[in-house]
Amino acid sequence: MTKILIDESSNETLEKGVSLWKDAYRRLLNNKMAMAGASLLLLELLVAMLTPWIAPYPFELQNLENALAEPSMLHFFGTDNLGRDVFTRVLYGGRISMMVGLLASLVSVGVGVLYGAAAGFFGGRTDNLMMRVVDIMYAIPFLFLVIILMVFFGRNFILLFIALGLTQWLTMARIVRGQVMTLKQKEFIQAARVMGVAPVKILMRHLIPNSLGPVIVYLTLTIPTVILEEAFLSFLGLGVQPPMASWGTLIAEGVEVMEIAWWNLIAPAIFLSLTLFSLNFLGDGLRDALDPKGAKD
Amino acid sequence: MSLNYILKRLAVMIPVFLMVVTLVFFMIRFAPGGPFDSEKAVSPEIMRNLLAKYHMDAPLWKQYLRYLNDLAHFDLGPSFKYANRTVNELIGESFPVSIELGMLSLAWALVIGILAGALAALRPNTLWDYIPMSFSILGICLPTFVIGPGLALAFGLWYDWLPVAGWSSWQHKVLPSLTLGLAYSAFISRLTRGGLIEILNQDFIRTARAKGLSETTVMVKHAFRGGLLPVVSYLGPALAGIITGALVTETIFNIPGLGRFFIQSAVNRDYTVVMGTSLLYFGLIFVSNFFVDILYAWLDPRVRYD
Numbered sequence: 001m002t003k004i005l006i007d008e009s010s011n012e013t014l015e016k017g018v019s020l021w022k023d024a025y026r027r028l029l030n031n032k033m034a035m036a037g038a039s040l041l042l043l044e045l046l047v048a049m050l051t052p053w054i055a056p057y058p059f060e061l062q063n064l065e066n067a068l069a070e071p072s073m074l075h076f077f078g079t080d081n082l083g084r085d086v087f088t089r090v091l092y093g094g095r096i097s098m099m100v101g102l103l104a105s106l107v108s109v110g111v112g113v114l115y116g117a118a119a120g121f122f123g124g125r126t127d128n129l130m131m132r133v134v135d136i137m138y139a140i141p142f143l144f145l146v147i148i149l150m151v152f153f154g155r156n157f158i159l160l161f162i163a164l165g166l167t168q169w170l171t172m173a174r175i176v177r178g179q180v181m182t183l184k185q186k187e188f189i190q191a192a193r194v195m196g197v198a199p200v201k202i203l204m205r206h207l208i209p210n211s212l213g214p215v216i217v218y219l220t221l222t223i224p225t226v227i228l229e230e231a232f233l234s235f236l237g238l239g240v241q242p243p244m245a246s247w248g249t250l251i252a253e254g255v256e257v258m259e260i261a262w263w264n265l266i267a268p269a270i271f272l273s274l275t276l277f278s279l280n281f282l283g284d285g286l287r288d289a290l291d292p293k294g295a296k297d
Numbered sequence: 298m299s300l301n302y303i304l305k306r307l308a309v310m311i312p313v314f315l316m317v318v319t320l321v322f323f324m325i326r327f328a329p330g331g332p333f334d335s336e337k338a339v340s341p342e343i344m345r346n347l348l349a350k351y352h353m354d355a356p357l358w359k360q361y362l363r364y365l366n367d368l369a370h371f372d373l374g375p376s377f378k379y380a381n382r383t384v385n386e387l388i389g390e391s392f393p394v395s396i397e398l399g400m401l402s403l404a405w406a407l408v409i410g411i412l413a414g415a416l417a418a419l420r421p422n423t424l425w426d427y428i429p430m431s432f433s434i435l436g437i438c439l440p441t442f443v444i445g446p447g448l449a450l451a452f453g454l455w456y457d458w459l460p461v462a463g464w465s466s467w468q469h470k471v472l473p474s475l476t477l478g479l480a481y482s483a484f485i486s487r488l489t490r491g492g493l494i495e496i497l498n499q500d501f502i503r504t505a506r507a508k509g510l511s512e513t514t515v516m517v518k519h520a521f522r523g524g525l526l527p528v529v530s531y532l533g534p535a536l537a538g539i540i541t542g543a544l545v546t547e548t549i550f551n552i553p554g555l556g557r558f559f560i561q562s563a564v565n566r567d568y569t570v571v572m573g574t575s576l577l578y579f580g581l582i583f584v585s586n587f588f589v590d591i592l593y594a595w596l597d598p599r600v601r602y603d
Contacts, residue, residue: 136313141582143541144575151563152328228440235442236560255446262450269443276438
């Protein structure tokens with residue numbers, strides 16, 4: 001049954017009227033951890049969008065007389081060493097972390113999909129050469145290159161997410177190439193060819209859209225990786241720069257004062273961890289839903 | 298055949314390494330802001346002398362060839378910030394500390410990971426399986442810079458059992474190495490569990506049991522060799538991750554190792570030190586991947602590369 005569903009993935013619906021997407025959706029709904037993750041992420045996304053209205057204090061408001069205050073009804077997570085409200089900072093930090101995660105992942109998807117699709121589509125020697133390059137690049141520790149880049153070319157935001165995105169496209173390219181290679185043999189592509197549709201159009205209109213399933217799964221797993229890398233760089237002081245703050249920066253600031261005010265460390269750490277958990281669970285759930293062959297039962 | 302494989306791997310590795318060297322060299326040279334840009338204005342003559350002393354007045358291609366030549370002799374040049382010190386000396390001071398940290402972390406990762414994974418694989422779908430596997434999900438999702446401060450807070454500050462900064466006695470070494478090792482032990486335990494469960498279901502294990510071998514012999518001599526293959530292939534990425542993770546761990550626990558030194562030099566724009574250190578890192582990662590591949594080919598008789 002599952003085998004049929006996969007083979008027919010190019011069609012919108014089967015005769016029985018259960019499309020691949022509907023079926024995947026049903027499986028996803030049954031996965032409690034994935035749904036919990038998805039709800040938490042939706043909530044976080046909502047909060048991130050509404051932050052300027054939800055946050056109890058302005059982001060930059062300092063109150064040195066009330067520095068390192070304990071959590072209270074006035075300050076849910078206490079205050080930091082400049083008397084800024086930690087709750088507010090965690091909310092704003094989340095916005096930055098999630099934005100970097102999303103933008104960088106989109107960069108990686110863009111590059112990976114185009115590269116992989118081109119390799120799979122042209123095939124033959126071009127494909128061989130292009131995938132050889134990918135194999136070789138797997139050996140390069142890109143995070144070090146990003147560190148060097150950030151250090152010597154200024155720590156600006158755009159460079160940060162582009163560089164992070166460029167560290168993550170290799171696996172995406174492999175996945176898309178595999179998809180395109182299989183799809184290329186299908187009848188509807190041959191039909192399009194016979195009808196004289198231009199190769200670029202076949203690629204853009206038929207091959208890429210039909211390989212989106214695995215791309216979405218891998219995207220959900222790329223986002224936490226990138227958020228983690230951004231936090232890693234920011235923790236070392238090489239990522240997001242003040243006055244902006246991400247969860248990584250906040251954790252680094254929290255470490256400095258943890259002996260006297262542990263809540264400065266715990267609050268951003270919990271938010272970051274919960275987000276990473278949710279994304280990982282959702283990604284695993286999506287993978288199991290869209291690829292029932294590989295699912296554990 | 299095996300030698301052929303080794304040579305082929307080397308033939309790919311060396312050009313890639315050269316490529317990375319070139320990339321890093323030009324990235325650093327084209328970056329805005331030189332190593333001698335400081336708050337104090339320096340007169341043009343002094344600046345010229347400084348540049349001449351470090352051969353930075355030569356054309357770029359000459360500098361590049363010179364650097365490659367020095368590199369071939371394992372000479373990473375002088376430091377720009379610390380007068381009269383060579384990069385080799387500076388790395389020589391901090392690198393042993395990092396190696397010790399890395400080895401201890403790898404030991405934690407392997408011991409905890411394989412024990413937990415084997416425990417789970419022997420009694421699948423019982424509490425012996427669920428408890429270690431839940432912890433491993435925690436370990437996979439939580440980054441080092443959350444685990445590290447968390448451990449420091451709990452065992453260093455609230456319970457005051459272990460010191461949280463420095464690198465002198467063995468007590469100093471527990472928390473940092475554990476921090477760095479835990480994340481990898483989590484992944485290793487999953488790989489061990491998966492690998493062992495697959496192997497234990499195979500016919501040759503049933504044969505071994507049927508001919509009356511003791512359970513220990515079955516596990517150690519027959520199951521582990523095949524079951525631990527996924528762990529071996531993960532060693533390469535794990536080593537690379539431990540090397541990168543050391544940057545954070547050394548910062549958190551104030552350890553005078555290569556990672557902290559690398560970050561400091563990066564912030565100081567000490568060109569030659571940053572180049573030298575990152576090349577050492579690249580080299581380490583390349584070499585560890587290389588040895589892991591060979592180890593894998595040796596352990597798994599099914600793998601024959603040509």
